[in-house]
Amino acid sequence: MAKHVLRVVAVVYVMLLLVLPVALIVWRTFGDGLGPFAEALTSPSALHAFKVTVVVAGWAVLANTVFGVGAALLLVRHEFPGKRLLGAFIDLPMAVSPVVVGLALILVYGRFAPLGGLLESWGIQVIFSTPGMVLATVFVSLPLVVRAVVPVLEELGDEQEQAAHTLGASRVQTFVRITLPGIRWALGYGVVLCLARSLGEYGAVAVVSGRLVDQTQTMTLFVEERFQNFDQPAAFAAATALALIAVVTLLLTKLLRPKDRSDGN
């Protein structure tokens, strides 16, 4: 009896909070067939927003993947004073509001800030431009790759790497042939999480982009702007597209989740 009550509570809660709202948007979007959906997403503004999103997310994922693997190796395979502090700093972005991220970047990289002014004099505009949006996206998604890779690297141990060394492999050869294959699923998991977060970031990008339509507008900004301008079909279509990306992400992470894979085969 108690078992059924709990089951009903869990299912109803998730249905009302999660499933029905998302299903409703999808239904409203496709209610009139695929035509309006395709039309809304192929407008010049939507296509431009899509392009901006891909560029920003692409750079952010690249930067955080390289940093993530390097930082994970540092945290797991090396000893140095202040290791715990470095770990804490890497987790810090999780605790910061996206809007605060935006403000923080404006205060350092804005036109009237010292560093921003310097970059501006070299012809690099950061805030209200792509570099600032990349920085904001990197900030919010920074811990994801590191945190996905660290536990697998710990579990992997360093014996295989030592064995490779004794067989004559250099550091780079060992990394490429032994370490990387050992962490590939975890890395894939981290990259997918990072990509999803990057594609979906709204608050931090809203602040640093200046929300210039057809210039610095990403998909998420497009959704908000279309909705506020009473263009519901376009807002719903873009939201549905983003929701579909989220669902694909979810299935991918399910596939790649390290705990479901005990070995690399």
Next chain:
Amino acid sequence: MAIEVRDVNKSFGTTPVLRDVSLDVAAGSLTALLGPSGGGKSTLLRVIAGLERPDTGTVLISGADATRLSPQRRNVGFVFQHYAAFKHLTVFRNVAFGLEIRKRPKDEIRKRVMELLELVHLEKLADRYPSQLSGGQRQRMALARALAVEPQVLLLDEPFGALDAQVRKELRTWLRRLHDEVHVTTVFVTHDQEEAIEVADTIVVLAGGEVVQAGSPGEVYDNPANPFVMRFLGPVTEIGGSLVRPHDLELSQDPVEGGSPAVVSRVVRLGFEVRVEVEIGGHEAWVQVTREQADRLGLGPGDTVHVRPAPGARSLALAL
């Protein structure tokens, strides 16, 4: 000398693990580093391989100073206790790894790997992944992988430690035969004295980070340098303030010259051998006799017997 270790010291933090260790390993020999856990034997092996750097001292491999050489450049074969199998590579690719790193031609790699897999009886499992092998098979794969690069020395860290007793015995015999076939200078670490005696031609006993004794198995067993080595290498019992091997004692019912009277407290039959526990002058001791001897003497608890060292028995006086 294939390996010369000179005055090596190594500490982890403030704990000294190796103290002034010096060691010579003759070319073509099969040497066991024997000792209790925490005695420094694995660390010494890792120092030889370059996986640990000594704080002071030098390591020479084939006469050349290797102290500062990275493991990558030492050309030693190292077999890890837990195999360190490359999980994402097949058995074939595991064994081929060192040769691929050395950019050998494909045909040559294929030929050499198949030879080695035959040597370790894994030729039929070349396309399997390590997770599909048993512990003993993985260990043989690790050995083939280490041998593939034609190392100057082969180092094995507790090679059979993670295997069950039956497989361990088989692999011991097999390692001895393998060594006779390939003749590569081999050093292995073990805490099992039986394993060391059975396999090695030289035993180096390490305890407390120091070399306590080195010699052939016979020497170390028969002329132990101190009570610790004697206890570590085989069963001992204490009679008249001396350590003696229980199989070096004789029992008789009648008083004999040089014998001491003792009272039997228990008789334990362990298959062929019989363990007779006695009390001599208030001390407990035991004597190992054969079943025939025990039957002949017809011993039971409470009987009085006379114990004396057999002719040629080695004993070691304990410092009082």
Next chain:
Amino acid sequence: MTAITVRPSSRVAGGTAAGLGTAVLYLSLIVLIPLAAVVWRSADEGPGYFWRSVTTPDAWAALTLTVGASALVALVNLVVGTVIAWVLVRDRFPGRAVLDTIIDLPFALPTIVAGLVLLALYGPQSPLGVNLAYSRAGVVLALLFVTLPFVVRTVQPVLLELDTEMEQAAASLGASPFQTFRRVILPNLIPAMLSGTALAFTRAIAEFGSTVLISGNLPFKTQVAAVNIFSQIEGDNTTGAAAISTVLLVVALVALITLDVLQRWGSRRG
């Protein structure tokens, strides 16, 4: 054969130093210096100005709403999150695997989309006839949506690892199912439950995107702190925005430090 010099063990190896330097530089340029700039700017005009910025009626209302709503949301998650985790681990019914997968949807779904879908079902055009738009209930709903996975995903693994023999032992000693739960299972779950709750709370006080559409951003009524900061930035009052941001950062850090303490407590007991 000369002895090599003793290497001081405290020295950091060359490769480590280079990697560490790069990582610290990256973190500094993107995270640490900008965050320090926020705190620095908040103190720019002195403590009096900081205090006035934080206690302007609209900012204060936003902060109290944010902390209050987040606390409520954390509490709901503590209970419902644990129930969902329990159902996912111990119950078997068709669709359980689907439920298990979609729990993570709020992590993957962009927050602005989360706000939009909630507004569609619980807004003025609600097919259910429930209109929570522009109300505090709408804010709470949005925060519940984005924080759903935290408690579930921290409690679930602990529950999975929990030895059922322990429960059987309790039962064999005469404990009723409820007693077994209260005396055996719950004490083992509490560290994870509290960790998840602290994470949900931290996330809720920082939340922006999901509340933008459904709350209507009415100052004194539905405006949360992040939205207040946003409007101050738009109004070019960066010092005021920095002051409120600093308060949010401090609250988040306190929550995270509490979480760290809880985790150590949990691991010591575990």
